[in-house]
Amino acid sequence: xxxxxxxxxxxxxxxxxxxxxxxxxxxxxxxxxxxxxxxxxxxxxxxxxxxxxxxxxxxxxxxxxxxxxxxxxxxxxxxxxxxxxxxxxxxxxxxxxxxxxxxxxxxxxxxxxxxxxxxxxxxxxxxxxxxxxxxxxxxxxxxxxxxxxxxxxxxxxxxxxxxxxxxxxxxxxxxxxxxxxxxxxxxxxxxxxxxxxxxxxxxxxxxxxxxxxxxxxxxxxxxxxxxxxxxxxxxxxxxxxxxxxxxxxxxxxxxxxxxxxxxxxxxxxxxxxxxxxxxxxxxxxxxxxxxxxxxxxxxxxxxxxxxxxxxxxxxxxxxxxxxxxxxxxx
Amino acid sequence: xxxxxxxxxxxxxxxxxxxxxxxxxxxxxxxxxxxxxxxxxxxxxxxxxxxxxxxxxxxxxxxxxxxxxxxxxxxxxxxxxxxxxxxxxxxxxxxxxxxxxxxxxxxxxxxxxxxxxxxxxxxxxxxxxxxxxxxxxxxxxxxxxxxxxxxxxxxxxxxxxxxxxxxxxxxxxxxxxxxxxxxxxxxxxxxxxxxxxxxxxxxxxxxxxx
Amino acid sequence: xxxxxxxxxxxxxxxxxxxxxxxxxxxxxxxxxxxxxxxxxxxxxxxxxxxxxxxxxxxxxxxxxxxxxxxxxxxxxxxxxxxxxxxxxxxxxxxxxxxxxxxxxxxxxxxxxxxxxxxxxxxxxxxxxxxxxxxxxxxxxxxxxxxxxxxxxxxxxxxxxxxxxxxxxxxxxxxxxxxxxxxxxxxxxx
Numbered sequence: 001x002x003x004x005x006x007x008x009x010x011x012x013x014x015x016x017x018x019x020x021x022x023x024x025x026x027x028x029x030x031x032x033x034x035x036x037x038x039x040x041x042x043x044x045x046x047x048x049x050x051x052x053x054x055x056x057x058x059x060x061x062x063x064x065x066x067x068x069x070x071x072x073x074x075x076x077x078x079x080x081x082x083x084x085x086x087x088x089x090x091x092x093x094x095x096x097x098x099x100x101x102x103x104x105x106x107x108x109x110x111x112x113x114x115x116x117x118x119x120x121x122x123x124x125x126x127x128x129x130x131x132x133x134x135x136x137x138x139x140x141x142x143x144x145x146x147x148x149x150x151x152x153x154x155x156x157x158x159x160x161x162x163x164x165x166x167x168x169x170x171x172x173x174x175x176x177x178x179x180x181x182x183x184x185x186x187x188x189x190x191x192x193x194x195x196x197x198x199x200x201x202x203x204x205x206x207x208x209x210x211x212x213x214x215x216x217x218x219x220x221x222x223x224x225x226x227x228x229x230x231x232x233x234x235x236x237x238x239x240x241x242x243x244x245x246x247x248x249x250x251x252x253x254x255x256x257x258x259x260x261x262x263x264x265x266x267x268x269x270x271x272x273x274x275x276x277x278x279x280x281x282x283x284x285x286x287x288x289x290x291x292x293x294x295x296x297x298x299x300x301x302x303x304x305x306x307x308x309x310x311x312x313x314x315x316x317x318x319x320x321x322x323x324x325x326x327x328x329x330x
Numbered sequence: 331x332x333x334x335x336x337x338x339x340x341x342x343x344x345x346x347x348x349x350x351x352x353x354x355x356x357x358x359x360x361x362x363x364x365x366x367x368x369x370x371x372x373x374x375x376x377x378x379x380x381x382x383x384x385x386x387x388x389x390x391x392x393x394x395x396x397x398x399x400x401x402x403x404x405x406x407x408x409x410x411x412x413x414x415x416x417x418x419x420x421x422x423x424x425x426x427x428x429x430x431x432x433x434x435x436x437x438x439x440x441x442x443x444x445x446x447x448x449x450x451x452x453x454x455x456x457x458x459x460x461x462x463x464x465x466x467x468x469x470x471x472x473x474x475x476x477x478x479x480x481x482x483x484x485x486x487x488x489x490x491x492x493x494x495x496x497x498x499x500x501x502x503x504x505x506x507x508x509x510x511x512x513x514x515x516x517x518x519x520x521x522x523x524x525x526x527x528x529x530x531x532x533x534x535x536x537x538x539x540x
Numbered sequence: 541x542x543x544x545x546x547x548x549x550x551x552x553x554x555x556x557x558x559x560x561x562x563x564x565x566x567x568x569x570x571x572x573x574x575x576x577x578x579x580x581x582x583x584x585x586x587x588x589x590x591x592x593x594x595x596x597x598x599x600x601x602x603x604x605x606x607x608x609x610x611x612x613x614x615x616x617x618x619x620x621x622x623x624x625x626x627x628x629x630x631x632x633x634x635x636x637x638x639x640x641x642x643x644x645x646x647x648x649x650x651x652x653x654x655x656x657x658x659x660x661x662x663x664x665x666x667x668x669x670x671x672x673x674x675x676x677x678x679x680x681x682x683x684x685x686x687x688x689x690x691x692x693x694x695x696x697x698x699x700x701x702x703x704x705x706x707x708x709x710x711x712x713x714x715x716x717x718x719x720x721x722x723x724x725x726x727x728x729x730x
Contacts, residue, residue, distance in 0.1 A: 056706050085496040097509065101516070101717055103704035109696055115721050121728050123500040217541065270544045277729065286725040287551075290695035297695070352567050352712050356650045359560040396625055396644075400618035403648050407614040411607050430657035433610040434650050439564060442648045504560055505727050508720030515713035516706075523708060 008063045008105075011247060014197040018188035019072045019242075022178035025171055030080035031137030034177050038075040040084055041091050045071030048095035056100065066105055066248075067095050073113040073242045076178025077235065077282070078120075079131040081144035086124050090116045108248040110289055114239075117282050129153065129278060131174045150175040152233035156276040159220045161229050168232055179238035189241050198245035201257030206240040206281075207231065208258075209265025219273055234272055239281040240265075251295035260295055264288050341464030347440060348471040348511075349518040354438045357431040358475055359507030365488045368476025370417065370424030372469045375435050377413045382406035382441045383449055383461050391450065402442055410436040440464060471514070479510060552730055555655060555682050556689035557723040562651025566689060567712055569645065573694050578639070580690040582624075582646040584683025587655045589620055591679025594656040595672050598663065613656050614648075621647040655682040692722055 026034040049067035053060050071091045078087060094116035102109045120128050130147040138144050151173040155161045163173045171181030179185075192198040211227055218226030231237060244250065244261050251257045264284050271280035347353045354375065361367045386402045393401070410433060417425055417432075425432060444464075449457045480486055483502035485494040500506045555561040562583070569579035593616040601609060621643065628639050646652065659678045663670040669678065693715060699705075700714040709717075 083496070089496065089498065097513070097717060098721065101513075101706070101709050102699065102714055103702060103706070107699055107702050107704040109699055109718065110721060115724075118721075118725050118728050119500065122503065122505070122724055123498050267544055267548075270541055271548070271729065274541070274545055275729075280729075283725050283728050286721065287729075289722070290692045293695040293699065297698075352564055355563050356560040356654070359563065396622055399644070399648065400614075400621065403614045403618060404611070407611040410610055414607055430654060430661060433657060434561075434654055436610055437614070437648045437650070437653050439649070500724065503724075503727055504558060505720045505724035507560065508563075508716050508723055512709075512713045512716030512720060515716060516709040519713065520708035 009065070010195075011197045012063070012066050012069055014192055014195050015069045015242070016072070018184075018192060019069060019076065019178070021184055021188070022076055022181055023072065025181040025184055026076065026080060026177040029134040029171065030132065030177060033138045033140055033142075034080035036140055037078065037080060037082055037084070037087060037177075038072055041071040041075035041087055042068045044088050044091040045095050048092050049100070052096055052100040053104070056104065058104075063105060067099075070094055070099070070112040074116050077113065077117050077176045077238070078128065079147075080177040081132050081138050081147075083124075083127055086120060086127060090120045093119045105248065109293070110286060111243045111246050111249050114243045114282050114285050117279075118286050121279075121283070131176070133174055134172050148174050150233075150278065151180075152235070153276075153278050155219075155229055155233050156272055156278060161225075161233070165228075168228075175233075176235060176238070179235040180232075182232050182237060185237045185241060189237070192241065192245075197247070198241060199247055199250040199252075199254070199257045199261075200245075201254030202245040202250040202261035203240050205258035205261025205263075206236070206244045206265040207261075209262040210236055210240075210269045210281075211265075213266050213269040213273075217273065230269060230272070234268075234281060235279050236265075236268070236281055239279075239285060243282060243285050249289070249292050251292060252299055256295045256299060260288065260292055263291065341460060341467040342470065343467070344522070346467040346471060346518065347444075347464050348468055349515050352515075353440055353444070354435070354468060355511060357428070357435060358472060359511055360504055361428050361431050362472055362475040362479060362507060363483060363502040364480040364486075365473070365476045366421075367424050367427055368472045370421040370428060371431070371435070372472050373421065374413055374417060374428075374432060375438070375468055375472075376465050377416075378406055378409050378436050379438065379440055379465055380461060381409045381413075382436070383445055384458070385409070386441070386445055387450060387454070387457065395446065398446065399442055402445055403437055406436040406441045407433075440468075475507075475510065475514070479506065548729060550681065550685065551688065551726050553681070554685040554689055554726070555651065555658065556686060557719065557726050559654065559658070561654035561658070562649060562686055562689075563716075563719070565645060565649045565651050566686070566693060567715060569690070570693055570697060570715065573697065575642075576690040576694050577687075578642045579646055580683070580687040582639075582642045583649075583651050583686050584680065585624065586617065586620060586646055586652045587679040587683040587686075588676060589679075590617055590652055590656055591659055591675040591682075592672060593620070594659065594679075595675035598660055598670070609657075609660070610653075613653060617647055617652060651682075651686055655679060658682070689719075693719065 023035065023038050045067045049064055050060060053064060071094065074090060074094055075087065094112035098110045098115035099108070099112040129150065131150055132138060132144055132146065133148060136146070151161060151163065152175060167173055169183040173180060189203060193200040193203060210230055214227045214230035215223050219230060220226050240261070244264050251260050264281065268281035268284040271277040271284065277283070341347060345351065348355060348358055357371055361371055382402070382405050385405050389398055389401050414432060449461060452460060477487065479501050481492065481494060482498050483506065485492060485497050501510060552558065556563060556566060565579065565583070569575045594613060597609065597612045597616065601612065624643050625640065628643065629636050632639065659675055662678065663674065668674070696718055700718055701711055705714050
């Protein structure tokens with residue numbers, strides 16, 4: 001138990017480190033506003049967690065710090081110039097409604113960040129899906145001007161992507177503050193998988209599903225371009241790491257997690273391809289919650305069956321050994 | 331409060347049909363997004379339910395259960411006709427907005443099932459008081475839901491604009507209704523738990539998830 | 541690809557997630573997995589057969605007396621309710637006691653009646669749906685939608701009723717919020 005508790009904290013630390021590097025990149029492109037937004041989200045998340053734990057009569061432990069990573073994930077999915085009121089409401093929704101109402105980290109059902117993102121999408125899609133260009137630094141309380149649609153939106157609707165590979169790798173294209181730094185995301189994915197802080201099966205499944213369909217039914221004439229841009233746009237990489245592969249939600253066994261991720265990848269790609277649905281992967285990951293729960297239930301049943309089987313085998317072995325011993329004594 | 335009083339007046343707070351019994355929740359979720367809709371639904375629900383249960387109480391009790399349930403449903407379908415005709419005079423706009431949920435009020439479980447399970451086991455006067463308290467329970471929830479959802483989704487109160495800083499458009503949608511009603515149910519139970527000093531208001535539903 | 545789009549369309553047209561029809565029924569049935577599946581099955585029978593009868597009513601009912609539609613639909617469901625009970629008693633008396641309660645629960649509720657009214661509304665707006673096949677298909681789809689919603693709820697049933705959920709929200713309130721969030725995701729796909 002002690003080991004498990006420690007592990008949860010380490011996972012949070014790993015995730016936070018990778019998120020902070022993304023936030024640093026966001027600061028480079030969008031300035032102090034991006035950091036301030038992230039700070040507001042994290043503080044709101046922390047306070048909401050404290051208050052709700054108090055209502056649930058539970059004490060705050062280091063494991064409950066996951067509320068801050070959830071809030072930071074959400075902040076990184078927003079445009080850097082997102083309205084502060086909306087951000088606060090979104091984080092409150094994530095922590096109070098999508099997480100603690102169902103029992104908090106001990107009984108997770110939804111990814112709090114994903115549920116809150118969809119919540120914002122349904123009420124403030126105009127604010128959520130309009131961004132400033134990189135290197136346009138907006139003051140803390142300045143009203144943003146010259147907002148543009150994301151590069152994902154342009155790609156989904158026109159099939160064009162006017163940025164060099166170098167710009168793509170560094171995240172120098174319009175989109176959510178933290179979900180465009182592709183090089184950092186790739187490094188984060190490798191590190192988190194190696195440290196077992198995300199579900200490798202779910203991550204690889206999502207990438208494989210999206211990639212496979214991007215090659216089989218390409219969005220643009222070149223299959224290589226289709227594969228490349230399908231993975232870097234629509235927050236696919238970011239969501240694959242921080243939402244789909246969330247260890248609290250994804251199936252525990254890599255085998256099942258792979259298929260869980262695969263389905264999410266395939267369905268979200270089809271939605272982008274046929275309906276040009278921006279950031280479909282986040283919506284699909286919320287819709288796939290019952291599937292994740294189903295897989296987890298199945299895993300529990302398999303574990304129980306395996307345990308019973310091993311107990312029976314151990315019992316039989318003990319009886320046989322006792323019988324042999326008795327026979328040798330005779 | 332003794333058991334008799336509890337059975338008679340519990341419908342308002344102690345055993346609210348929407349928040350506790352989860353009856354007639356579809357109209358609350360879908361149509362309870364403005365005060366005008368709420369008032370129109372309150373009128374329809376109150377009139378149809380009160381008259382239907384009252385008339386149904388004269389149905390012979392010796393009839394088989396299935397036959398009685400069908401008769402209750404038919405009575406409420408008949409009561410619905412004059413109520414709808416009158417509503418067309420008073421709430422013409424809301425009728426259009428409420429749409430199919432108007433006739434659905436006539437097959438609500440308070441009329442079809444609670445009549446047998448609860449009301450017809452009481453004396454006539456007790457039954458009427460209990461029925462009124464159940465209806466009042468629905469009306470209160472409907473009013474609160476309509477008021478709050480209209481305020482935060484549209485920034486208006488009874489179609490008059492008020493100063494709300496950030497509007498939550500999703501609250502006017504069906505999913506907003508689900509989430510709002512879920513939160514309201516939880517808050518209701520929490521308050522009820524505080525009042526009765528019993529926080530385990532639904533301990534019977536515990537499922538071990540080990 | 542088309543299958544995925546059809547699946548999404550079916551989810552978007554789901555009467556529980558998009559119109560909250562039958563929510564009370566699904567919560568009452570949510571007592572156990574067996575209850576949910578059985579109730580969803582019986583409701584599918586009611587919506588499918590009921591929509592065929594509703595077509596005949598809509599065919600003969602004049603618009604001037606459309607307020608009588610509820611009465612006629614109630615009669616149809618009443619007859620179907622009695623017929624189903626008799627049929628189960630005659631041909632499956634062994635399971636009668638068990639099946640009876642599902643039939644009682646599934647007959648008069650928003651899921652069934654709401655389906656009939658929704659199909660009627662759809663047919664009045666789109667003439668191509670106004671035929672027996674269109675009605676029966678829509679009724680069957682509504683039943684399938686109920687089954688899907690039942691499965692979605694069943695998947696989370698244990699977690700929503702877990703002792704880890706705060707007592708005030710355990711059970712029905714958590715179920716409402718859970719369905720709300722799923723419904724929100726479906727809505728955002730539209």
